[in-house]
Amino acid sequence: MDYPMFCYQCEQTAGGKGCTKVGVCGKTPEIAALQDLLIYQIKGISCYAKELIEKGEKIDKDIVSFVENSLFTTLTNVNFDGDVHEKMLRQSQDIKQSLRSKVSSCNNCCEQATYNLSDTRDQMLEDAKHAGIMYDKSLDEDIRSLRQTIIYGLKGISAYGHQARELGYYNDQVDEFYFRALQATTDDKLTLEDLITWTIRTGDMSVAIMQKLDEANTTIYKHPAPHKVNVHVKKGPFIVVSGHDLKDLEMLLKQTQGKGINIYTHGEMIPCHGYPELNKYPHLAGNFGGAWQDQQKEFDNIPGCILMTTNCLMKPRDSYKDRIFTTSVVGWDGVKYLGKNDNGDKDFSEIINKALELGGFKEDQEPHEILVGFGHNATLSHAPAIIDAVKSGKLRHFFLIGGCDGARAGRNYFTEFAKQVPKDCIILTLACGKYRFNKLEFGEVAGLPRLLDVGQCNDAYSAVRIALALADAFDTDVNSLPLSIVLSWYEQKAVADLLALLSLGIKGIYLGPTLPAFISPNVLQYLVDTFDIKPISTPEKDLASCLSVPTK
Known part of the structure; x- marks a missing residue:
């Protein structure tokens, strides 16, 4: 039918x-x-x-x-x-x-x-x-x-x-x-x-x-703090945890203690390494792979298991369908689901045993570390230095470049934009859009890393906290800060994030790679007229526009 x-x-x-x-x-x-x-x-x-x-x-x-x-x-x-x-x-x-x-x-x-x-x-x-x-x-x-x-x-x-x-x-x-x-x-x-x-x-x-x-x-997990994450793999059995759910990761870390299993984050789970109550587990070994849309090739025939805790699931290939597990609201026909028991806990013994059976990677890769953990608490601890750097002219502009990643052509815009950001500027990033550039070397400015990983998509709140605190410090509003917001969107959490920013009166957001199909021409015009939403063009043009005047 x-x-x-x-x-x-x-x-x-x-x-x-x-x-x-x-x-x-x-x-x-x-x-x-x-x-x-x-x-x-x-x-x-x-x-x-x-x-x-x-x-x-x-x-x-x-x-x-x-x-x-x-x-x-x-x-x-x-x-x-x-x-x-x-x-x-x-x-x-x-x-x-x-x-x-x-x-x-x-x-x-x-x-x-x-x-x-x-x-x-x-x-x-x-x-x-x-x-x-x-x-x-x-x-x-x-x-x-x-x-x-x-x-x-x-x-x-x-x-x-x-x-x-x-x-x-x-x-x-x-x-x-x-x-x-x-x-x-x-x-x-x-x-x-x-x-x-x-x-x-x-x-x-x-x-x-x-x-x-x-x-x-x-x-529950304490404020994130700057933490180095190895993005290469280690020898031994492993489980890759994807999605967004910190509680599922914590339960799995507890149940795998002492079993010789390495736990890797994947996709939007990478900010978990910044939380003290999660990174205290020594077998939280690092981050595996990139953003969600690469999972089919990255999970292909891997000698370990995958746990999907929230969204970002793609159709599992036959080469790993026997080793991918879902939990929470996630599901795919024919994929093993791990639910709660009567007391609200989850028993991960099946995925643990499967990981041990598969044996894992045969040897260590040379470690390569990147920094995460710059939520609002960590970033604002540097507020006096940031303010001094702006006032002295050492720090010219802030760029928030983040959002959902995806496979559509044109998303290399965000990589090129980040690469072209001048060296006297700081880049804040969040959500899986960061995988377009988070393994590149950006160096420092005014004693701070130029790339600050704020966290998951929901940590748009952290970015807002940072922006509001800086606006208060400069006795102005967010729209008058030397700040430009460049967002990539894919699914409905990005819609919620965008609406959150608009509800706070934030204007001049650059949005791409395409505009939502569900936004009618008249509604789009309203958003442009009211909030000055700008469809992205080219990195060069948009960057020049962002830096052309000291305020929006």
Whole structure:
């Protein structure tokens, strides 16, 4: 049976317009349909939840967690397992019915709320046609654009919210916002101006959840500090940990102590080496490989195991499908999943035994180390020296170059831009976009490394903290600092990060390698007019523009 498909939530969507036959990510039309229907269902749940919230009732945190995980599950490169989606859909109907039974009359009711899930998967897939992004052909394109921008921002927020919740931290305002914002995307009475307000509120909530996740990470694992990471391998059995989840890494480190297994970070896990409560484990041996899009060739036939903790999963090749494991919300049909036991812990013995069986690398490579660990606490400890260097003219400009990496041609722009940044400037970087240049030698300026690795994508909050502190020190605002922001985007966490920056009033951001397909021309014009968003051009032109005047 053929199912209609339309997905344009990631930067690499087919033709820059939308995937209609199969996802560039590997998502099949069936999985796409089930994901559409799951989003449809949580919109319906939210219609009832909003009614209860407005009556002063609290929504059970298990329901919040389900909606959060549903958003996260449908984020790019997270879950490709049909059985998981069907199970979540059935659970969504139970939750919807339980909330429906508490609402005597529904002022916010919409078709998503009144819909009841069908009994079989085939029927669900047929129903999913009504949940498709483009199903309503008469919908104003700007309304559709803003609704989808809100949903994609929520997906990004859900990834950060999930990580924080796994550590026992959450934000009640964000939890409530999931329901309010999802319901808003079903409300035909809302105008373009209303939806613009909701979009900026989504940015506010992105800041709030990044702040909460920063609190969780730095309370439990202490503030990151500068730390050298070996990016070459060592002899012996090993497990590569990819994704973003610090708690999963910690559990694995504890369970592999004394077993002769080296643990390597991969992709956005590299900032973990800066956290004192993680780098205290001597078998956290280094970082393996580059950004997420290189995994199929980097994992090809490796004599060790891989654990995927959050998003960034690509279709596993047969050469390593028997040695890649998933956990949390991540899944692929036929790949071994490691879930929680009854007490909330995870037993990693299966992946540990497999790693020992495979034997690992036969010899050490010559070590090559790079620096990580420049979160807001570490960087701002140098604030007096930074301020003096700026005032004396030794330090001319700051560049934040980071975001999501991807495979599309044109991303070498970010490498070339970083290479061309003058030697009297500092580069802040975060997320996996850093792999475009983080192994290059940049030297120092005014006694500081010129390249400062701020952390994961969620550590956009750290970059904001740094910028706000510097603005305060110079008695100005962020937009008047000698600071330029050059962002690469790929998936929905980058959308949440961008909305967070816009909600803080930050202007003049350079964005690439392409603009989002879900942003309509009129919405784009609004962003350009209001926030001076600039599509990237060439490194030379953009660099000259950044440095042409002392302030924006």
